[in-house]
Amino acid sequence: MKQKAPKYSLTIGHLYPDLLNLYGDRGNIACLMKRCQWRDIEVQTIEFQSEDTVDFQKLDIVLLGGGSDREQILVCRKLKKIQADFRSYVEDNGTVLAVCGGYQLLGKYYETREGRIEGLDLVNLYTEQGEDRLIDNIILESPLCKMPVVGFENHGGRTYINNNRPFGKVLYGSGNDGKSGYEGVIYKNVIGTYLHGPLLPKNPQICDHLILKALERKYGPAHLEPLDDIQEQEANTYMVQRLT
Amino acid sequence: MNIRKILAVWAAKAACGACRAMGRQGVTWAGKLALMICPSILREMAGEVRKKIFIVCGTNGKTTTNNLLCAALEAEGEKVICNRTGSNMLNGVAAAFVLAADMGGRLDADYACIEVDEASTRHIFPQFTPDYMVLTNLFRDQLDRYGEIDITMDILKEVIHSAPQMELIVNGDDALSACLAMECRNTWTTYGISEAVTESGDDREMREGRFCRKCGARLVYRFYHYSQLGDYSCPQCSFSRPPIDYDAQEVQVGEQLSFSVGKEHIIANYRGFYNVYNILAAYAAGKNAGLPLKNFNRMLKNFRPENGRMEQFRVQGSGVVLNLAKNPAGFNQNISAVMADETLKDLIIVINDNEQDGTDVSWLWDVDFDRFGSQQINSITVSGIRCQDMRLRLKYADIPSLLEADVENAILARLADGCGNLYVLVNYTALFSTRNILKRLEESRP
Numbered sequence A: 001m002k003q004k005a006p007k008y009s010l011t012i013g014h015l016y017p018d019l020l021n022l023y024g025d026r027g028n029i030a031c032l033m034k035r036c037q038w039r040d041i042e043v044q045t046i047e048f049q050s051e052d053t054v055d056f057q058k059l060d061i062v063l064l065g066g067g068s069d070r071e072q073i074l075v076c077r078k079l080k081k082i083q084a085d086f087r088s089y090v091e092d093n094g095t096v097l098a099v100c101g102g103y104q105l106l107g108k109y110y111e112t113r114e115g116r117i118e119g120l121d122l123v124n125l126y127t128e129q130g131e132d133r134l135i136d137n138i139i140l141e142s143p144l145c146k147m148p149v150v151g152f153e154n155h156g157g158r159t160y161i162n163n164n165r166p167f168g169k170v171l172y173g174s175g176n177d178g179k180s181g182y183e184g185v186i187y188k189n190v191i192g193t194y195l196h197g198p199l200l201p202k203n204p205q206i207c208d209h210l211i212l213k214a215l216e217r218k219y220g221p222a223h224l225e226p227l228d229d230i231q232e233q234e235a236n237t238y239m240v241q242r243l244t
Numbered sequence B: 001m002n003i004r005k006i007l008a009v010w011a012a013k014a015a016c017g018a019c020r021a022m023g024r025q026g027v028t029w030a031g032k033l034a035l036m037i038c039p040s041i042l043r044e045m046a047g048e049v050r051k052k053i054f055i056v057c058g059t060n061g062k063t064t065t066n067n068l069l070c071a072a073l074e075a076e077g078e079k080v081i082c083n084r085t086g087s088n089m090l091n092g093v094a095a096a097f098v099l100a101a102d103m104g105g106r107l108d109a110d111y112a113c114i115e116v117d118e119a120s121t122r123h124i125f126p127q128f129t130p131d132y133m134v135l136t137n138l139f140r141d142q143l144d145r146y147g148e149i150d151i152t153m154d155i156l157k158e159v160i161h162s163a164p165q166m167e168l169i170v171n172g173d174d175a176l177s178a179c180l181a182m183e184c185r186n187t188w189t190t191y192g193i194s195e196a197v198t199e200s201g202d203d204r205e206m207r208e209g210r211f212c213r214k215c216g217a218r219l220v221y222r223f224y225h226y227s228q229l230g231d232y233s234c235p236q237c238s239f240s241r242p243p244i245d246y247d248a249q250e251v252q253v254g255e256q257l258s259f260s261v262g263k264e265h266i267i268a269n270y271r272g273f274y275n276v277y278n279i280l281a282a283y284a285a286g287k288n289a290g291l292p293l294k295n296f297n298r299m300l301k302n303f304r305p306e307n308g309r310m311e312q313f314r315v316q317g318s319g320v321v322l323n324l325a326k327n328p329a330g331f332n333q334n335i336s337a338v339m340a341d342e343t344l345k346d347l348i349i350v351i352n353d354n355e356q357d358g359t360d361v362s363w364l365w366d367v368d369f370d371r372f373g374s375q376q377i378n379s380i381t382v383s384g385i386r387c388q389d390m391r392l393r394l395k396y397a398d399i400p401s402l403l404e405a406d407v408e409n410a411i412l413a414r415l416a417d418g419c420g421n422l423y424v425l426v427n428y429t430a431l432f433s434t435r436n437i438l439k440r441l442e443e444s445r446p
Helices: A025-037 A069-091 A101-106 A204-219 A230-243 B003-021 B027-037 B041-046 B062-075 B090-100 B118-124 B149-161 B175-183 B274-288 B296-302 B328-340 B362-366 B387-395 B407-417 B428-443
Strands: A009-015 A042-048 A061-064 A095-099 A109-112 A115-118 A126-141 A149-160 A168-172 A185-187 A190-193 B052-057 B080-082 B111-115 B132-135 B167-171 B188-192 B220-226 B229-233 B246-253 B257-261 B264-268 B311-315 B318-324 B345-350 B377-383 B421-426
Touching: A009 A025, A009 A204, A025 A042, A025 A061, A025 A095, A025 A204, A025 B362, A061 A101, A061 A204, A069 A101, A069 A115, A095 A101, A095 A204, A101 A149, A101 A190, A126 A230, A149 A230, A230 B387, B003 B027, B003 B041, B003 B090, B027 B041, B027 B090, B041 B090, B052 B062, B052 B118, B052 B274, B062 B080, B062 B111, B062 B132, B062 B274, B062 B296, B080 B090, B090 B111, B090 B118, B118 B149, B132 B175, B132 B274, B149 B175, B167 B175, B167 B274, B175 B188, B188 B274, B220 B328, B246 B274, B257 B274, B264 B274, B264 B296, B274 B296, B274 B328, B311 B428, B318 B328, B318 B428, B328 B421, B345 B407, B362 B387, B377 B387, B377 B407, B407 B421, B407 B428, B421 B428
Parallel strands: A009 A042, A009 A061, A061 A095, A095 A190, A109 A126, B052 B111, B052 B132, B080 B111, B132 B167, B167 B188, B188 B246, B318 B421, B345 B377, B345 B421
Antiparallel strands: A109 A115, A126 A149, A126 A168, A185 A190, B220 B229, B246 B257, B257 B264, B311 B318
């Protein structure tokens, strides 16, 4: 029997998992990989350690995770080297998921009590350290999907997104700054968010959104086969019902 | 005579008795009540310990290490008080002392072996200063409760500074624990394993503290035992694994554990490589305190874990093993221990997200569950409050599972249709209730 060659192929770049790996980010990678594989989309993940150089031209989806404050300072030194290439990738509609510390690093800076951590300045936003940490389950209504978005937030920073679109409206939890009622940011094909849990497994439509955007950028108009998401939906619905 | 103190002891004993009669644990309640009646009771009673006070801290292995140390001292004929059940916050620690007192409020103890939750050390140290602190390891655990490891390390550093006479016994294979000891001025002793024992593990395993805490360079490892435990050095500055005072050699891991330390050959009937560290820590602590520990092997032979740490049950013809697994490092070690049993087995994984468990379950994705995708596994059932998350975690490792939120129903179902060899892995708040279920089932003859 002749095997059909995969129609599509994607490469995921996981930036600095050695430093930014705090909240189950591997789950986001596993979710992206499996949901591609289950659809016969060829997919590979390249992990870039903090010494490695990153060739953004080869990447279709970039994942930037969260780290401890100490590790985030180590990371931001390395990030300067890739800032220009990363910016071209974003402006060229490259797909990015940036979570927690990674979300903060998308912005201009993170002002902490110990000093300012310079960000990548890819999206017009900034973060200031708040009095206390915002820690709880969180539920959003997002324009990117029909299902509510569920996750967990744990952040000391308060992020201000200026005129950018938020990732979602907060139905339960604190969100960007605990006041605005919004969470995260959407800029071109970039999603920045405080949600881990990890984000993607219980929010498969967000995962599919990232995959679709990456395919469209590479191949033009694309279509994703639907998958059996009953288990994902049940896990999502359980949290929504419990909290609202 | 101190009426308050006696009253506190009576009240605590009564409260604990009442809770037990209702099938609840009651230890922390008893401690809380005693402290309410007599706020100085912990300080006073700690002062009545005739010889030394040990405390055991660290993310994983506290309860087993502390109970082993207690048993080792008792085997030498010493009278020891101990918070055996693992109630390790202020109330639980107070209870260990109060419940051990006689009705006149007097304590009869040569030693105290007390495990203390790292964050609770801040509340314990103002009450009494231990003579020794055993630090088992530092892993990520319940980030929503404790924050990052750096915060835990800061707390420990602060309390260690407040007790300059206290000696530290640290796991030298853990760069974080060793670094903490180096940064404090206290006298310290190390234990560790200087040769690679197992295949050096999965590269994807979560490792803490990959970067030198002194200069920020990436640490270089000669080998890993598991997680970040291993033989490390910094390529840029002088930081490296310290010399090991109690070095386990000829380590054998299988149906039983054995190793040599100094001239002593130690054999234990437990599984799980991590138990080498627990046994070694208890041995190092006892020896370092000047005890001969002549009866250590005999103690190990008779030591029965009775608190859901690889605890064995016999229910309706099936062998059942209950084990606590509450963070990625612990869970990965559990998986190794389960897979070391090469016979067919059923598995139940119980995940709760109560406050004591940590309400954030994202850590499940840092555990290498892929290793359960093997012929040795007859079935996996997910249970507990967050069974849906656990099912999804397994789905994305291509491992199918059965879902039964109720733990007792899950156990009964697998006893009925399973292969007769059942492992139940639970996180913290599921431990006590699951243990009760298994004990009840074991005692009720069909």
